[in-house]
Amino acid sequence: DAPSGELMVETPLGRSKLVTVHVYEYQTYDIPETVGTNGAPLSIAVDDQHRVWINQEFHKAFHMLDPAVGVVEQFMIPVFDSPGPFAITLFGDAQTTTSVLGEDVLVDPYGRVWFTQGGQSLYGGVHGNHSRVVCVIPDAPGGPEFRAYNVPGRSNEVVGLAWDPVREWIWFTQASFVEGAALVGFDPEVIPYDNFFDFQSSLDHLAAYPGDPQDPVFHFYMLPNANGWPAHMRFTADGKLWYTNFWGSSIGRLDPITGDVNQYPVPKGIAQNRTGRIVGPGPWEMLVDPHGDIWFNEFFDSTITRFDASRADDPATWQLDANGRNPGMSDWVVPAHDRVDDRIHSIEWGPDGKLWYSIHVPKDSPKPGGALGFITPDFQFMTRFPPLDLVPGDGMPGADGIVVDPVTGDIWVCEFFRDRIGRLREVPQLP
Numbered sequence: 001d002a003p004s005g006e007l008m009v010e011t012p013l014g015r016s017k018l019v020t021v022h023v024y025e026y027q028t029y030d031i032p033e034t035v036g037t038n039g040a041p042l043s044i045a046v047d048d049q050h051r052v053w054i055n056q057e058f059h060k061a062f063h064m065l066d067p068a069v070g071v072v073e074q075f076m077i078p079v080f081d082s083p084g085p086f087a088i089t090l091f092g093d094a095q096t097t098t099s100v101l102g103e104d105v106l107v108d109p110y111g112r113v114w115f116t117q118g119g120q121s122l123y124g125g126v127h128g129n130h131s132r133v134v135c136v137i138p139d140a141p142g143g144p145e146f147r148a149y150n151v152p153g154r155s156n157e158v159v160g161l162a163w164d165p166v167r168e169w170i171w172f173t174q175a176s177f178v179e180g181a182a183l184v185g186f187d188p189e190v191i192p193y194d195n196f197f198d199f200q201s202s203l204d205h206l207a208a209y210p211g212d213p214q215d216p217v218f219h220f221y222m223l224p225n226a227n228g229w230p231a232h233m234r235f236t237a238d239g240k241l242w243y244t245n246f247w248g249s250s251i252g253r254l255d256p257i258t259g260d261v262n263q264y265p266v267p268k269g270i271a272q273n274r275t276g277r278i279v280g281p282g283p284w285e286m287l288v289d290p291h292g293d294i295w296f297n298e299f300f301d302s303t304i305t306r307f308d309a310s311r312a313d314d315p316a317t318w319q320l321d322a323n324g325r326n327p328g329m330s331d332w333v334v335p336a337h338d339r340v341d342d343r344i345h346s347i348e349w350g351p352d353g354k355l356w357y358s359i360h361v362p363k364d365s366p367k368p369g370g371a372l373g374f375i376t377p378d379f380q381f382m383t384r385f386p387p388l389d390l391v392p393g394d395g396m397p398g399a400d401g402i403v404v405d406p407v408t409g410d411i412w413v414c415e416f417f418r419d420r421i422g423r424l425r426e427v428p429q430l431p
Contacts, residue, residue, distance in 0.1 A: 005429045023427045026391055029065055030420045031056075032074050041414035041421055043115070043346075044401040047107045051138070052403075052412050054421060055102035055115040062115065062136060062144075065421065067410075072421070075144050077117075077134065078195035085150075085199045086119050087129030095127050104161040104232065105401075112137055114170060116158045119151075130199050131158035133172055135188060147193040149186065152207040152218055153179045160232035164256075166239055173230040173243060174220075181223040181230050183243060183254055190216040210259040221254055224261060232286045234294070236309065244283035244296050251283055251296055253312055264307060264328065265320050271300035271339045285347050287355075297344040297357060302337035304347060304357060304375065304382075306330050332375055334359065335384045341365040346402040351409055353377030358399035358413050359384075369396035372413060372424060393418045 004023045009016040031041060031054065040057035047053065054063040054072070060079055065072045077099075084097030101118025108114060112135050119131035135147040149170075151158055155178035162171040164185060174182040191206065208217035223230060228248025235241055241254045245263070252263040269280040282299035289295060294307040308328045311317045317328035334344065334357070345360040354374040361369045368387030375382045388397040398416035405412070411424040 003427045003429055024385075024424050025427055026388075026422055026424050028391065028393065028415070028418075028420050028422045029070070029072050031063055031072050033419065039419040040416050041419065042102050042400050042416065043105045044403045044412055044414050044421065045105045045107050045113065046403050046405045046412065047111060047113070047138070050405055050408060050410075052421065053105055053107065053113050053115075053136075054414065055105040055401075057102055057416070058098050058100065059102050059117075060098055062134075064138070064144075067423070075136070075146075078146055078148060080196065080199070085130040085132075086117070087127040093126060095129065099132075101157070101159065103159045106161050106163060108163045108170075109165075111139070114161055114163075116161060116172065117148075118158050119156055128154040129156075130154070131156045131174075133158060133161070133170060135170075135193070146195060147188075148195045148197075149188065149191055149193050150197050150199070150203060151184075152203040155179050159230070160243070162233040162235055162241065164235060164241075166235075167256075171233060171241065173233060175229040175231065175246070177227055177229075180226045181228045181245075181248075183221045183223065183230060183233065183241060184218050185221075185256065186218045187216065191218065192216075219256075221256070221259060221261070223252065224263060225250070231284050232296075234286045234288045236288055236292050236294075238292075242286060242288070242294050244286050246282055246284055246299070247280070249280055249283070251286070251294065251307060262312065262318065264312075264317050265326060266298065266305065266329070267320060267325050267331075269298075269301055271302070274340065284345070287347055287349060289349075295347065295355065297347045299343050299345065302334040302339070302342045302344055302359070304332045304334075304344065304355065306332075306379075332379070332382050334373065335382060338367060341367055345400045348402050348404050348411075350374070350404045350411070351406045355379075356402055356404060356411055358402040360398050360400050360416065361396065363396050363398070363417055365396070369417070370399035370415070372399060372402070372411065388415065388422070391422070393420070 006018045042057045043055040052065040083095035099117035105115040117132040119129040133149045137145040157176040159175045160173045169185040171185040225248045228245035231244045231246040233243040250263045281301045284299040287295040311328040343360040356374045359371045368389045373384040396417045400416045401414040
C-alpha cells in the first residue's frame with residue numbers, strides 16, 4: 001500500500017541520499033465474448049475523453065472502455081453473408097467473415113476512431129481476400145457509426161495506419177506478398193465507403209499510382225522491396241512518411257510529393273526460433289521524438305532503436321558498414337531478454353518523456369508470459385517490470401498493444417491471451 005515518493009536507506013554508515021521511488025498499481029478489464037467475435041486484443045488507442053479503443057487479432061466486434069464506467073463495451077462491426085471477404089489458412093484454406101488481423105487503431109483530430117481489418121495474414125492460399133480500413137464515429141446520433149473503406153485488390157493486406165495532418169488523409173500499409181508492398185493514402189471525405197460491398201465487383205478503378213490523373217482514388221506508392229511487409233508508419237514535421245519493413249529488415253521514408261523512397265537497413269537479427277535459426281530483427285512499431293528522430297522496436301530482437309533523422313540523406317546510412325551496423329542507428333536492448341521467446345510488440349511515449357514498451361511471449365513458452373518496461377527520459381537506463389504472470393488470470397497474458405493517456409499518464413496494455421486489457425498507473429505521492 002506504499003505510495004510513490006522519496007526514500008532513504010539506513011545503513012551502519014548512516015543514511016543514504018534521497019532516491020525517488022515509483023509505485024504502480026495494475027487493474028484489468030475483461031473483454032466480453034460473444035459467439036463469433038473471437039478475441040485476442042492486439043492494438044489500443046485513447047481519445048481525448050480518456051476512452052480506450054481496442055482492436056483485436058481475430059474479430060467481428062470492436063470494443064471501448066470508458067474508465068469512468070469500468071466496463072468494456074462491445075460494438076458489432078458490419079459483416080457479410082458467407083463466404084466472407086477475408087481469407088485464412090490457420091484452420092484450412094477458407095474464406096471467413098472474421099478479420100484475420102487487427103494490427104492498428106488510431107484516433108484522428110476530429111475524434112473519429114480508425115482501425116484495420118486485415119485480409120490474409122501472410123496468406124498463401126487460393127481464395128481471393130480483401131482488407132478494410134474502418135472508421136468509427138463514436139458519438140454519432142443513435143450510437144457509434146461504422147464506415148468501411150474497402151481496399152482495391154483481391155489479395156491485399158492492410159496492417160498499419162497513419163493520419164496525414166497536411167492533407168487530412170488516412171494512410172495504410174499494404175503488406176501483401178501477392179499485391180506487393182505499398183503505402184496508400186486516401187481522402188475519407190471523397191472515397192466512397194460501403195459497409196456491405198459484395199466484393200464481387202473490382203475496386204481497381206479506385207486505385208491510382210504516381211502520375212495517374214484520376215480522382216477520387218486510393219493513392220498507391222509501391223515500395224522497392226515487394227516482400228518487405230511494411231507494418232507501421234509515422235509522419236514527421238517535414239511531411240515525410242516513415243515506415244517499418246517487418247520482413248525487409250529495414251525502415252524507410254516516403255516523400256508523398258515526389259514519390260521518392262529511401263530505405264535504411266537494420267543490423268542482422270540475433271533472435272532465434274525453437275530450432276536455433278536466426279529469424280531476423282523484425283522492425284515493427286514506430287515513433288517520432290520531439291527532435292524528429294525515428295524510434296522503432298525490433299520485434300524479434302527485443303531491441304528499441306533510434307535513427308538519427310538528420311542523417312536520412314547521408315548515403316552511409318543506406319547500407320550497413322563493415323561491422324554490420326547502420327551508422328545512423330543506436331540500440332537499447334531489453335534487460336534479461338530471451339532470444340527465443342521475448343518479443344517487443346509495441347512502444348509509446350509517456351507525457352513525462354518515458355518510452356514505454358510491451359513484451360509478448362508465445363503461448364507455449366516455458367518462461368513468464370509478458371511484461372512492461374520503459375527507457376528513462378534521458379535515455380540512460382532501461383527498466384523491465386516483473387512479469388504480468390504475477391497478476392491473477394487464466395493462462396499466459398502476452399503483453400501486446402500499449403498506449404499512454406497523455407493527460408492522466410495511465411498506461412494501457414492488451415493482454416493478448418487473456419482477452420482483457422490492463423491499466424498500469426502510478427500511485428501518487430502523499431500530500
